[in-house]
Amino acid sequence: MSQEEHSLWIEKYRPKTFDEVYGQEAIVKRLKSFVEQKNIPHLLFSGPAGVGKTTLALIIAKTLFGDIWRQNVLETNASDERGIDVVRQKIKDFARTRSIGTDIPKIVYLDECDSLTKEAQQALRRTMEQYSRTTRFILSCNFSSKIIDPIQSRCTVFRFKPLVKEDLVKVIKHLAEKEGLTIEEKALEAIYDVSQGDVRKAENILQSCSAMGKEITEEGIYEIVSAARPKEVKGVLETALAQRFLEARSQLLDLMLKHGLSGMDIIKHIQREIWNLDVTDESKMQIVAQCGETEFRMVEGSDEFVQLESLLASIALHKP
Ligand SMILES: Nc1ncnc2c1ncn2[C@@H]1O[C@H](COP(=O)(O)OP(=O)(O)OP(=O)(O)O)[C@@H](O)[C@H]1O
Ligand SMILES: [Mg+2]
Known part of the structure; x- marks a missing residue:
């Protein structure tokens, strides 16, 4: 298989x-x-996953800077595992100097800002002020309510929505045409139904389904989304129970990517699979309780993968 097909x-x-x-x-x-107008204010993009936030930030950068966008744009993630101090240092090092090859202010794109603590956000706000002459910030988050007011008031806020059915169907039809797939009307409905306007999820599902053949059917879509799932979810749980945490973590990531599942989908499947595990009732109850906690935190808007990782860790650590 060529690189392209991968x-x-x-x-x-x-x-x-x-x-x-x-x-x-x-x-x-x-x-x-x-x-x-070659003049962008600080921007705050808020909204659910897979609806174009990162995409639009990159388009802004590429349109503003053309060939020299890489030198003038810093793309980074607020939930960087090495911590916010590293992120701030990176931003400072970048923002300290003027743009290269143009007068347009540089751009810092900071993803997942709602994972920052209030203190970290205060520090970010000071950094924004300090370098506002040379740098514009584009911040992205799932919930703007998690962003402190002083940052919100410095930004022009854009609230992204999941794509409506009509638009999502257009995206899918476009891909189907490019990839030479035929896709029945009901399959389009099914893709919308399972993705709920999350384009990333819709495209991932279509791609997995296409691996089974060029004809995309409603059953094919539901099969992709539901099949393999329970078995694989059970596998992840069993790996975690065997205390092979890193392996469980990477199985989980594969599973999410392969089937285009959200964290919330995974939790629901885990909840169902717990009862099929070969552990004591007490262990099952502990895991169920942990699942509830994880689900709550996700609903509150915290990072899904971080939450799932922590659930796996607690399963790996649990005392039977
Ligand atoms: N509005 C859109 N039009 C066309 N394609 C889109 C759109 N939104 C998302 N996509 C597709 O979905 C993929 C993921 O989108 P993107 O990275 O912009 O999501 P996001 O809003 O930043 O999500 P997250 O909150 O998870 O970071 C894109 O690479 C693109 O293929
Ligand atoms: Mg993004």
Whole structure:
């Protein structure tokens, strides 16, 4: 198989210009006009997963800077495992110097800002102020309510929504055409049904389904989404129970990517699978309780993978 065939469609088909973005019309229109004036304010993108936040930030950067975007854009993640201090140092080192080859202020794109503590956000706010002459910040989060007011008030806030059915169907039809797939009407419904407007999830499901054949059917989609699942979820749990934490973690990640599952989907499956595990009732109850806690934190908006990891860790550590 060629390299190309291994590539993830979500990257292969990530829109590269404003015109390739589906839905989010009002947002695209305003962002486009900021870029045309070559003057963007600090921006805060808030909204659910897979709806175009990172995509649009990259489009802004590439449209503003063209060939020299890499030198003038820092893309980083607030939940970087090495900690916010490292992130801040990185931002400072980058923001300290002027743009290269242009007068347009540099851009720092900071993903997952809602994972920052209030203190870290205060520090980020000071950094934003300190370098606002040379640098614009584009911050991204799932819930803007987790972002402190002083940051919100410095940013123009854009609230992203899941794609409506009509737009999601357009994305899928476009991919199907490019990949030479035929796709029945009911399969489109099914993809919308399981993705709920999350484009990343929809594209991942389509890609997995296409591995079984060029004809995409409703049953095919539901099979991809539900099949393999219980067995694989059980496998992850068993690996964690055997205290092979790292292995369980990577199985889990594969599973999520392969089937385009959200953290919440995984939790529901775990909850069902607990009863099929070969452990004592007491152990089962402990795990059920932990699941409830994890689900609550996800609903509150904390990082899904971090939460699932912590659930796996507690399963690996639990005392029978
Ligand atoms: N509005 C859209 N139009 C077309 N494709 C989209 C759109 N939104 C997302 N996609 C597709 O989904 C993929 C993931 O989108 P993106 O990285 O922008 O999500 P995000 O909103 O940043 O999500 P997260 O909160 O998980 O970071 C993109 O690579 C692209 O292929
Ligand atoms: Mg993103």
